[in-house]
Amino acid sequence: MVPPYNIAFGPFTLQFPQRALMKDGEPVRLGSRALDILVVLVESAGALMPTRELCDRVWAGNVVDEGALRVHLSALRKALGDGVDGIRYIVNETGRGYRFAVPVSKSSAGPVAAVPPSGARTLPVKLARVIGREEVIAGLTDQLPERRLLTITGPGGMGKTTVALAIAHRFAEQTGTRALFVNFAPVSDTSNAASTVASAVGVAVSTGDPIPDLIRMLADTPVLLVLDNCEHLIDTVAELAEQLLQGAPGVHLLVTSREPLRADGESVHRLAVLPSPESGTALSTNQAGEYPAIALFVDRAKAANDTFALTEANVMAVGDICRRLDGIPLAIEFAAARVGLMDVQAISARLDDRFALLTQGRRTALPRQQTLRATLDWSYELLQPQEQQVLRRLSVMRASFDMSEAAAVASCQTLDELAVFDATTGLIAKSLISCDVGGSPLPYRLLDTTRHYAHLRLVEADETDAVRRRHAQHCCAIFADPAAAWEGKAPREWLAIHSRRIDDIRAAFEWASREGGDRHIAITLVIVTAPLWFHLSLPHEFLGLAEHAIAAAEGSDLAGTPQHVELLAAYGHALWHTRGPTPAMAQAFEQAYEVACRLADLGMEMRTLWGIWAQRILAGSYAESLVLAENFSTLASGTGDLGAMQTDMHNRALSHHFLGNQVEARSLIERVIAGDKDPVRANHANHAQVDGRIASMSLLMRIDWLQGDTDSAMALARECAALALEIDHDLSICYGLAIGSIPVAIWAGDTAMARELTGKLRERTRRRGLSHWDKWGEGFEALLDGRPVAPRGATIMQLEGFASAGSQSCFDALIAAGRLNEPSWCRELLVERHEAGNATAAKPREFS
Numbered sequence: 102m103v104p105p106y107n108i109a110f111g112p113f114t115l116q117f118p119q120r121a122l123m124k125d126g127e128p129v130r131l132g133s134r135a136l137d138i139l140v141v142l143v144e145s146a147g148a149l150m151p152t153r154e155l156c157d158r159v160w161a162g163n164v165v166d167e168g169a170l171r172v173h174l175s176a177l178r179k180a181l182g183d184g185v186d187g188i189r190y191i192v193n194e195t196g197r198g199y200r201f202a203v204p205v206s207k208s209s210a211g212p213v214a215a216v217p218p219s220g221a222r223t224l225p226v227k228l229a230r231v232i233g234r235e236e237v238i239a240g241l242t243d244q245l246p247e248r249r250l251l252t253i254t255g256p257g258g259m260g261k262t263t264v265a266l267a268i269a270h271r272f273a274e275q276t277g278t279r280a281l282f283v284n285f286a287p288v289s290d291t292s293n294a295a296s297t298v299a300s301a302v303g304v305a306v307s308t309g310d311p312i313p314d315l316i317r318m319l320a321d322t323p324v325l326l327v328l329d330n331c332e333h334l335i336d337t338v339a340e341l342a343e344q345l346l347q348g349a350p351g352v353h354l355l356v357t358s359r360e361p362l363r364a365d366g367e368s369v370h371r372l373a374v375l376p377s378p379e380s381g382t383a384l385s386t387n388q389a390g391e392y393p394a395i396a397l398f399v400d401r402a403k404a405a406n407d408t409f410a411l412t413e414a415n416v417m418a419v420g421d422i423c424r425r426l427d428g429i430p431l432a433i434e435f436a437a438a439r440v441g442l443m444d445v446q447a448i449s450a451r452l453d454d455r456f457a458l459l460t461q462g463r464r465t466a467l468p469r470q471q472t473l474r475a476t477l478d479w480s481y482e483l484l485q486p487q488e489q490q491v492l493r494r495l496s497v498m499r500a501s502f503d504m505s506e507a508a509a510v511a512s513c514q515t516l517d518e519l520a521v522f523d524a525t526t527g528l529i530a531k532s533l534i535s536c537d538v539g540g541s542p543l544p545y546r547l548l549d550t551t552r553h554y555a556h557l558r559l560v561e562a563d564e565t566d567a568v569r570r571r572h573a574q575h576c577c578a579i580f581a582d583p584a585a586a587w588e589g590k591a592p593r594e595w596l597a598i599h600s601r602r603i604d605d606i607r608a609a610f611e612w613a614s615r616e617g618g619d620r621h622i623a624i625t626l627v628i629v630t631a632p633l634w635f636h637l638s639l640p641h642e643f644l645g646l647a648e649h650a651i652a653a654a655e656g657s658d659l660a661g662t663p664q665h666v667e668l669l670a671a672y673g674h675a676l677w678h679t680r681g682p683t684p685a686m687a688q689a690f691e692q693a694y695e696v697a698c699r700l701a702d703l704g705m706e707m708r709t710l711w712g713i714w715a716q717r718i719l720a721g722s723y724a725e726s727l728v729l730a731e732n733f734s735t736l737a738s739g740t741g742d743l744g745a746m747q748t749d750m751h752n753r754a755l756s757h758h759f760l761g762n763q764v765e766a767r768s769l770i771e772r773v774i775a776g777d778k779d780p781v782r783a784n785h786a787n788h789a790q791v792d793g794r795i796a797s798m799s800l801l802m803r804i805d806w807l808q809g810d811t812d813s814a815m816a817l818a819r820e821c822a823a824l825a826l827e828i829d830h831d832l833s834i835c836y837g838l839a840i841g842s843i844p845v846a847i848w849a850g851d852t853a854m855a856r857e858l859t860g861k862l863r864e865r866t867r868r869r870g871l872s873h874w875d876k877w878g879e880g881f882e883a884l885l886d887g888r889p890v891a892p893r894g895a896t897i898m899q900l901e902g903f904a905s906a907g908s909q910s911c912f913d914a915l916i917a918a919g920r921l922n923e924p925s926w927c928r929e930l931l932v933e934r935h936e937a938g939n940a941t942a943a944k945p946r947e948f949s
Contacts, residue, residue: 108143110205111188113181115143120303122180132226133282133301134159135177138170142191142201151198174199176226224269224282224327231267232400233375233393233430234260238267241370245272245325245353248368249346252356255372256532256551257476258431261357262329264372269327269355278323278353286330291337298326298341312341316348323351331358332531333483339364359480360531371532374428374548378420389416394423394433401437402445409440418445425452427548435473455553477554480533490516491524492533492547493562496555497572499604501543509575510568542598566617573609573622576602580629599633606630614649620657624650628664631671635678635790638831641870644675661696666705669693673712674790678832681873681896682719690716707736707745714752718759721897723925727756747776751796758800759898761926767804773797792833795825799841806845807926815849818842822858831865838862839877847884847906856885877902884908901927904934 108115114123120136122129131139137159142150156170174191177183183190192202231238245251245268253261266282273280283301288294299311304318326345331338339362345352346366356362361369377394378384389395389411398419402409411419422445426432432455439448455473481489494511495502502510507525508518525545528534533551537544547555559565579599606626613623627643627650634643650668659665673689680686690712697705710733718726730752737745754769774797802817818841825837838858846855859881866875876895880903883890890903892914901920903911905927912934915921921931 106207106209108205108207110143110190110201110203115139117303129180131180132173132176133224134169134173135180135226138173138177142199143205145201146205147201149194149198149200155199173226224266224273224280230400231260231263232397234264234267237370237372238264238271242268242271242275244368245355246276249352250342250354250356250362250364250367252358252361252367252369253372254358254361254369254532256359256429256548257480258429258473259372259374259532260430261372263430265327265329265355265357269325272325276323278325280325280327282327282329284329285334285338288334291334294334294337295341298328298345302326312344312348316345319345319349319352321349321351323353325353325355328354328356331356331362332360332480335360335362338362342367359483359533375423375430375433377423377428380421380424382420384416384420386411386413386416389420392420392423394426394428395419397430398423398433398437401434402440405438405441415445418449421449422452425449425549426455427550429548429550431476432473432550453553455550473550474554477551480531481554481558484531484533485524485527487516487520487524488527488531489558490562491521492528492551492555493559493564494568495525495528495534495547496552496559497569497608498547498552499608500601501537501541501546503543503545506543506575507545509578510572513567543601566612569609569612570619570622572605573613573619573626576606576609577622577625577629580633600637603633603637603639606633610646614653620653621659624654624657624659624668625664628667628671631667631674632790635674635832636830638865638869638871640675640678640832641872643671644679647672647675661699663700663702663705666693666696666700666702666709669696670705670709670712673716677715677719677873678790678835679870679872681876682716687713687716687720703736703740707733707740707748710736711748711752714756718755719896719898721901721920721923721925723756723759723923727753727760730756743776747773747793750776751793751800754800758804759926760924761928763804763807763926766800767808770797770800770804774801790832791836792825792828792830795821795828795833795837795841798824799837802841802845803926806848811849814845815851818845818849819854826861831869831871834865835862835871835874835877839874839881843877843881844902844906847881852885855881859885880908880911881906901925905930 106117108117112125113129115121116123120140122131122136122139138155141155141158152167152170156167159170159173178191181190182188189202192200194200241251241253241264253265255261269280269282272278281301283298285294285297288297295311295315299315302315302318302324304311304314328338328342335358338356338358342354342356342362342364343366345354361367375392375394375397377392378389390399395411399409399411422436423433426436436448436452481492484492491507491511495507498506498510504522504525508521511521511524512518525534529536529545533547535546535548537546559568579602610623610626613619613626627646631643631647634640634646647668651672654660654665654668659668669689670693673686673693676683676686676689690709694706694709694713697709710729714726714729714733717723717729730749733752734749737749740746750769750773754766754773757763757769758766774794777793777797798817798821802814802821805811805814805817821837822842825834825842839862843855843858843862846852846858859878863875863878863882865871866878873896876899880890880895880899884903884906889910890908892900892903892908892911895903895911895914897915897918897920900911900915900918904915912931915931916935921928921935925931
């Protein structure tokens with residue numbers, strides 16, 4: 102061990118090997134880089150130190166510019182009192198370098214004392230404020246006294262070093278414990294790990310093994326060592342940590358790594374992403390600033406361009422940037438740095454090419470942190486070959502997944518399921534796969550940025566088509582039997598889990614339907630996932646997929662198969678909710694029914710016959726709808742299935758109601774309600790893909806009003822609206838409000854309630870592109886505003902609804918369509934109004 106010595110100048114003493122700066126016997130607080138600069142200048146004993154050489158010695162292995170040197174020199178001069186009373190310690194010779202300008206003297210010192218528990222700390226000084234991590238910093242600082250080995254893990258760019266340094270500064274201030282920083286980033290040889298720690302602590306390395314001297318010096322004296330960037334030396338650092346903790350009881354270790362050390366006594370904190378708003382969240386600037394990710398972006402954007410401000414015009418784009426960058430601080434800082442060159446809308450628009458866009462890291466940062474791609478390259482290159490392979494393949498997964506799905510997508514002949522399992526667990530440990538520890542059935546996912554990167558690697562490996570085929574086949578297998586979901590029997594848990602897969606379905610269809618994809622997989626995917634699109638109230642988007650699939654199925658070996666029936670029926674449902682009861686809807690269900698009959702499939706016959714009935718009743722063909730409902734009843738009675746019989750009674754109740762047979766309609770719908778006593782239903786879908794209870798309430802309230810029980814009708818209208826909004830299913834909301842609650846409120850004269858519910862209806866219809874349901878909202882809105890209702894494009898059922906609420910234009914359209922002679926629920930009202938109009942027209946005009 103090198104004997105201790107001191108270098109004195111003025112009132113200062115620099116003690117070695119501790120590297121502690123004292124002034125008149127009191128410790129001087131100085132950052133680690135400033136102290137490094139002082140040591141180099143003092144030991145040069147007045148000789149000129151060229152600027153480049155000074156930077157190379159202080160930042161060994163890293164390239165920095167003179168700006169960083171000037172920052173730390175400024176801090177050093179301030180600590181020394183340089184220039185006070187005319188004394189200059191450090192002088193700059195312009196264009197040449199720096200020189201220590203006062204005499205120094207070197208003397209031997211007594212035996213090395215333990216590291217003093219003074220406030221002196223050799224930690225880097227943070228030049229930017231830490232945003233969004235206060236709770237984590239405070240919590241982990243409080244835990245440090247009880248946890249001698251605490252490791253902060255997370256993917257690259259998550260801010261592990263930033264958080265660790267903030268904790269170390271706070272811990273040292275609160276406890277008086279000396280905190281030292283050890284950066285392993287430039288260390289590539291595992292044999293240099295221990296000597297790197299020794300150098301930071303101030304132990305001169307005189308033997309091949311510095312650990313005994315390290316332990317001897319540290320001993321019982323409290324000290325916090327921050328071991329930063331350990332992932333590439335993980336095994337060596339784990340062993341070193343255990344030796345230090347066992348041999349030096351005063352040592353606490355705060356480690357940053359992309360994976361845990363798995364050392365004895367280790368506690369692990371996985372650093373989470375910064376919260377950012379969900380997609381489509383409407384935000385004011387004040388609300389946006391409460392999200393840490395947005396607060397970080399704004400702070401760094403102002404640093405890049407001091408004119409930047411968060412405004413109503415750019416707040417959505419900023420939120421989109423933060424969300425799509427997964428709340429990863431480094432990525433957000435890269436994006437914010439671009440604000441000096443382009444507006445945030447342009448940055449948001451180019452995020453699909455984020456690895457070309459986000460290249461503006463700090464010049465003084467580690468090379469691997471100067472671009473977003475470099476950050477991920479570093480992590481990828483540290484992986485085992487099988488881990489790299491699995492990460493690439495999992496990039497096709499758009500949503501969360503479980504281990505069996507990872508195996509289904511990533512395994513192949515040379516990579517079995519067990520190997521995929523091992524590789525996936527390794528990727529989780531290395532923070533490249535996120536894990537939900539809250540018990541989710543789909544606990545794993547790739548952050549969007551990681552997924553983009555892994556997909557680039559997948560393309561480079563020329564594996565894209567093979568992996569995306571496996572992914573698409575897996576999506577088909579998950580939804581292999583959609584019948585239960587169509588009939589409202591799929592468990593709620595099934596729907597909740599599979600709702601998360603919608604982005605995977607989109608990606609699988611996009612690949613399968615393109616040139617070079619697989620037409621059969623594309624068609625199958627549309628068929629088996631159809632109920633999910635309606636569960637998510639996305640019939641408009643599904644309609645485009647269905648039209649593509651129907652065109653591909655024509656003339657293929659799928660024509661005339663059960664799959665073809667499923668496709669046509671799903672297409673008919675999508676047409677209803679988007680375009681209404683059009684002839685195309687009727688044709689789709691009629692064609693499907695013919696095929697179902699040829700196949701003698703009773704379940705398909707009933708579902709497709711229901712579609713024909715629905716089109717007729719929606720189009721105003723009430724008498725024909727009753728005939729179809731009775732045909733459905735005949736089929737349902739032979740099944741013994743409660744769900745089918747409930748649907749049968751509901752169909753007939755609706756047909757009787759719209760024909761004007763309210764007594765019969767009430768008897769049937771009350772039997773339906775009585776049979777639906779179970780408060781915990783499988784899901785909210787009936788054959789119409791809307792909530793069965795809401796559909797029943799909508800009909801019963803109409804019957805109540807028509808039979809003169811206004812109070813009961815209004816009570817049901819309020820209850821139905823509240824229930825619909827509570828379950829938050831757009832198609833059910835549309836049905837409950839448009840068919841039931843809004844017209845009843847208008848009939849009863851409660852315009853305030855009608856206006857409020859109409860606003861909620863149109864909010865859903867516009868968001869989902871539900872044109873048929875939006876026509877209801879448009880008509881109600883015109884009625885409530887005292888404007889004429891435009892009857893163009895309205896169905897008979899809609900014209901009747903608007904006319905019954907006072908629309909003269911819709912009344913005229915019904916007269917023109919000859920509806921006075923057709924049996925219907927509102928025929929008496931129409932006849933009375935028509936006769937009153939004729940009487941008014943026949944009365945002689947009076948002139949004043």
